[in-house]
Amino acid sequence: MELVKWLNEDGTLTGQYELPSDEMLKTMYAEMKRGRMIDSKMYKMQRQGRMALVAPLSGQEAIQVASALVLKETDWIAPSYRDSVATMLHGVPLETIIRYFKGYSDGNEIPENVNVLPIQIIIAAQLLHAVGIGLASKIKKEDVKTITFFGDGATSQGDFHEALNFASVYQVPVIFICQNNQYAISTPVHKQMNTETIAEKANAYNMAYEYVDGNDVLACYDVMKRAYEKANEGPVLVEAVTYRQGPHTTSDDPKKYRQQQEEMNWAEKDPIVRLQRFLLQKGLWDEQFESRIEKTVSEEIEEAVLAVENTPAPTLAEMLHHVYEDVPLVIQEQIDALGGA
Ligand SMILES: Cc1ncc(C[n+]2csc(CCOP(=O)(O)OP(=O)(O)O)c2C)c(N)n1
Ligand SMILES: [Mg+2]
Numbered sequence: 001m002e003l004v005k006w007l008n009e010d011g012t013l014t015g016q017y018e019l020p021s022d023e024m025l026k027t028m029y030a031e032m033k034r035g036r037m038i039d040s041k042m043y044k045m046q047r048q049g050r051m052a053l054v055a056p057l058s059g060q061e062a063i064q065v066a067s068a069l070v071l072k073e074t075d076w077i078a079p080s081y082r083d084s085v086a087t088m089l090h091g092v093p094l095e096t097i098i099r100y101f102k103g104y105s106d107g108n109e110i111p112e113n114v115n116v117l118p119i120q121i122i123i124a125a126q127l128l129h130a131v132g133i134g135l136a137s138k139i140k141k142e143d144v145k146t147i148t149f150f151g152d153g154a155t156s157q158g159d160f161h162e163a164l165n166f167a168s169v170y171q172v173p174v175i176f177i178c179q180n181n182q183y184a185i186s187t188p189v190h191k192q193m194n195t196e197t198i199a200e201k202a203n204a205y206n207m208a209y210e211y212v213d214g215n216d217v218l219a220c221y222d223v224m225k226r227a228y229e230k231a232n233e234g235p236v237l238v239e240a241v242t243y244r245q246g247p248h249t250t251s252d253d254p255k256k257y258r259q260q261q262e263e264m265n266w267a268e269k270d271p272i273v274r275l276q277r278f279l280l281q282k283g284l285w286d287e288q289f290e291s292r293i294e295k296t297v298s299e300e301i302e303e304a305v306l307a308v309e310n311t312p313a314p315t316l317a318e319m320l321h322h323v324y325e326d327v328p329l330v331i332q333e334q335i336d337a338l339g340g341a
Contacts, residue, residue: 001197001211003241006218009268011277020221022284028069028217029279030293032061032272035085037297038094039246042101045305046250052103055081056246059215060179062271063240065089066220067147067177070228076115078130078148080123082179082244086149087116094304104314105321124154127163127176134172134235145231147175153184155201156192164237168205171234175227178237179214181244186257199239207235214240215271218278243269317341 005014019025039058046054057064060082068089071077079087084097091114100107100119108118120126130148137144154160155178167174178198182189195201202209208230212223220240227236243266247254254263279285317338320331327335335341 001199003211003213004219004223005213005216006222007213007216007274007278009274011274011279011281013278017218017222019218022282024069025275025279025282026284026289028065028221029272029275029285031065031069031085031089032217032275033290033293034297034300035061035064035088036272037294038084038088038097038301041301041305042098043246043250046101050309051098051101051250053249053251054101055249056244057082057085059243059245059266059270060181061085062217062275063177063179063212063214063220063224063238063242064149066217066224067149067175069221070224071145071147074115074142074144076117076130076133076144076146078117078126078133078146079119080126080149080151080154081119081121082151083119083149090114090116092116094300095307098304098308102308102313105319106314124150124157124159124163126150127154128159128166130174130176131163131167131170131172134167134174135170138170138172145173145175145228147177149177149179151184152178152180152182152189152198153187153192154178155198156184164201164205164207164235167235168207173231174235175224175231176235176237178239179242180239181242183244183248183254183258185248185252186254188257197239199237202237205235205237207237208233209237209239211239212241214242215269215274217271217275242271245270315339315341 006017008014036058039056042054043056045051064086068086077087077090096107110116117129127148130146133146180198197211199209199211210223210227213219227238230236276285317335320335323331
């Protein structure tokens with residue numbers, strides 16, 4: 001299967017393409033850079049004991065930015081824990097993301113007008129939710145599409161196959177986006193599947209598919225625009241081949257299961273560096289542009305972190321809120337034991 005790839009690692013094009021506008025190219029760069037800066041700040045904060053646990057996404061910005069940029073406000077995202085670049089672009093406030101990774105349950109409260117589901121930790125469960133939204137929009141004859149993100153490991157779950165099968169039987173407008181970042185924690189892709197690609201699994205469900213260099217934002221944008229159109233007819237599976245540059249989470253040490261040489265090889269394919277080289281050649285990138293982004297994003301981060309850290313942490317008992325609508329005695333007793341709500 002041929003990988004869709006527009007940008008070489010040195011920033012030159014692999015062929016002749018109809019490029020997005022200069023403004024769009026700069027937006028793609030700025031949003032990827034913003035994602036990288038936020039990710040790196042949250043990682044450091046976790047190390048300083050200011051966050052509970054973080055699942056870094058550095059390296060995976062291109063497919064997330066490209067996907068979010070093709071969506072309309074009325075479309076939905078069903079995300080996993082490593083998709084904040086996409087969800088923020090679709091309207092989830094940075095403050096909410098920070099609260100989530102601090103371990104505050106209200107970090108799961110998505111504003112009413114933002115069509116993003118709460119972060120899903122159960123591997124592949126969000127695919128079923130996406131199919132549910134897709135089926136509902138189809139029944140209601142709404143012009144709405146749903147995208148859902150998941151990892152390579154998620155394709156070994158029953159939920160993945162159930163979701164694709166159901167989506168295909170009912171021809172729902174859902175785009176399944178697999179970020180193949182090469183590992184499910186410490187398990188490399190080749191140890192958990194016997195197919196060469198994930199994209200080809202679409203054949204089993206008679207679904208459309210795309211196979212793309214997930215570190216090439218131009219190719220990802222092209223593929224996502226096509227997938228978005230195809231979703232008018234039925235579901236689409238997109239495999240974006242990428243790499244998680246950091247650990248699985250802040251509780252993981254990737255040195256135990258992958259070689260430094262491999263990390264260095266993938267660093268050469270970094271999506272931000274690649275687009276920066278391309279923009280430089282086109283005269284669209286300079287130091288000023290870079291420092292403007294850095295300044296704006298630093299201020300945004302500073303403000304969000306301050307806002308979160310200046311609000312009191314939730315009480316212990318609050319973790320028992322929302323377990324049931326009507327609180328049963330057994331939960332009330334625990335709430336009381338934790339000092340009351
Ligand atoms: C149903 C289920 N089983 C196991 C886990 C533990 N777990 C958390 S992340 C993860 C690996 C997922 O890998 P992948 O789907 O490739 O996503 P990535 O973390 O690489 O983005 C596992 C097994 C879980 N959260 N849910
Ligand atoms: Mg993975």
